[in-house]
Amino acid sequence: MSLMKRNPGNNIELWNREFPIPQALDRLHTEMSRVFSDLFRGDLAADGSFFSGNWVPAADVSETDDSYIIRVELPGMKKEDVKITVNDTLLTIRGERKDETEEKKRTYHRIERSYGSFERSFNLPGAVMSGSVEARYGNGILTVTLQRTEESKKKVHTIMIK
Amino acid sequence: MTKEIEKPKVDGTETNATETVRVIRPAVDIQELADSYVVRVDIPGAEKESIAAHISESTLTVSAKVQDHLQRDWAIASETQLPAEYRREFSLADNVETQSVDAAYELGVLKITLRKKQQFLPKEIKIA
Secondary structure (H helix, E strand, C coil): CCCCCCCHHHHHHHHHHHCCHHHHHHHHHHHHHHHHHHHHHCCCCCCCCCCCCCCCCCEEEEECCCEEEEEEECCCCCHHHEEEEEECCEEEEEEEECCCCCCCCCEEEEECCCCEEEEEEEECCCCECCCCCEEEEECCEEEEEEEECCCCCCCCCCCCCC | CCCECCCCCCCEEEECCCCEEEEECCCEEEEECCCEEEEEEECCCCCHHHEEEEECCCEEEEEEEECCCCCCCECCCCCCCCCEEEEEEEECCCCEEEEEEEEEEECCEEEEEEEECHHHCCCCCCCC
8 A cells, every 4th residue: 555645736726626716716805795794784694605594685775766676696596485575764675485396216416505584674764655666576586676765865965155 | 418618707897889788697506407407697686688698519509688786795775786697608518409408587587498308318129
């Protein structure tokens, strides 16, 4: 029996091929900043990869001068399987992604997509007008638009220079 | 069918002559049935017209351009959104019939059905 000489260079090469380092670093950075921003937003379970358990769909929250827009990736889900509720400044989206496979007897070679129920809540930065919520679903993306109240709209004051 | 071609495949950005594109590696499920393979690819946000699927003797390539992809982050509306492209490539096993492939797109999911070649299907042996 002979011991194989360990070549430290091999590992690096492998790492390189699978994850080009600049991209990997970029990803790490994005992931880290996301975790931090989620922590501060009180939106801990932002991604199933960090807090395993239920599936959590990806979402973007943005604002314009008069509205908040939340977009959630829900590929493969039907409109009827999604429920949206607004309670004061808390928007909750819940639903279930059903397993769409047609046969019970099956061999999987890869399962990367998530199934099951999910719930995701968003604390809106300001008050919204009740009854102003509009939701659209198309091509696997849910877009919820909420109108901001007059008070929560961005106020820009011009400061007089004396 | 199950093998993925080894090449840089993490999400990243790419610049070609005309524009910078964010490349996204979509999630897939690959299921094997008795007479076929079913590939499901999540490409939320893609319009049907923007999806391209190509098959050759040994590879299956799926790509879709999206103008306005999620940043997947809490973000205050940013005006500099990059166009994005979902892209993924698979190497096919010898038993895949590349002449008859079905593809359907619904609700952000692309479903591709690849049939197995006749000679690879299980045969019933009759007892004489």
